[in-house]
Amino acid sequence: MLELKDVSMSWDGRRWINRLSLIVRDGEMACLAGDAGYDNDSLLMAILGLRPVDEGYITVEGELLTVDSAETFRTMMAYVPQRVVVPAYEKVSDLVKGVFGLKANKGSKFVKTVLMETWRSIGLDEALLDKNVNDVDNALLRVIVLSVIMLLKKPIVLVSEPKTGVEIGLLRKMAGQGSVVLVTCKQTPIDGLYDKQITLKTEI
Numbered sequence: 001m002l003e004l005k006d007v008s009m010s011w012d013g014r015r016w017i018n019r020l021s022l023i024v025r026d027g028e029m030a031c032l033a034g035d036a037g038y039d040n041d042s043l044l045m046a047i048l049g050l051r052p053v054d055e056g057y058i059t060v061e062g063e064l065l066t067v068d069s070a071e072t073f074r075t076m077m078a079y080v081p082q083r084v085v086v087p088a089y090e091k092v093s094d095l096v097k098g099v100f101g102l103k104a105n106k107g108s109k110f111v112k113t114v115l116m117e118t119w120r121s122i123g124l125d126e127a128l129l130d131k132n133v134n135d136v137d138n139a140l141l142r143v144i145v146l147s148v149i150m151l152l153k154k155p156i157v158l159v160s161e162p163k164t165g166v167e168i169g170l171l172r173k174m175a176g177q178g179s180v181v182l183v184t185c186k187q188t189p190i191d192g193l194y195d196k197q198i199t200l201k202t203e204i
Contacts, residue, residue: 001025002156002180007056011042017200029171029181033188034200040184044158048074075104078154082161084141086133092144093129099148108152118147122166146170159183
């Protein structure tokens with residue numbers, strides 16, 4: 001369970017989150033929507049423990065997230081930014097193995113057959129593994145990363161700006177596995193797409 005209690009944050013001289021309270025339980029998908037004037041990644045950075053909040057607090061499974069505890073909590077989380085940057089990897093297969101090799105994912109075992117089952121279900125071909133990462137557009141890279149995260153079964157999944165039905169479908173499957181799924185977006189999503197939805201209003 002992820003809880004934000006009376007969280008306030010400012011950006012560029014404006015308070016864009018004012019006393020936000022939200023509980024996302026295991027198996028739920030929630031969306032924080034706001035206009036183009038707010039910095040959607042900053043709240044996700046705060047949940048990752050990489051940026052402080054002005055007021056309020058964040059808890060994970062009832063435990064307070066602090067500067068000291070954030071590193072431990074990050075092992076429970078997966079984060080997908082708007083733009084996936086993978087300069088260290090040559091092929092898509094290197095990217096996939098690299099995600100499993102991250103310190104936060106230590107102990108997780110990569111099973112290719114399971115990943116391929118997921119790929120087939122969303123229309124991706126195994127030949128994609130041999131493709132150069134630089135030849136894959138960002139939208140497809142995000143889908144690839146999300147498909148890998150689904151195998152990791154992280155308790156908390158944070159995603160900035162999901163744009164396609166394939167992404168939403170993978171996130172829904174992760175929620176079905178029991179993960180807390182929290183996304184941010186700049187446009188109000190279709191009613192019923194998420195279990196919980198909050199629209200943020202930027203203050204002057």
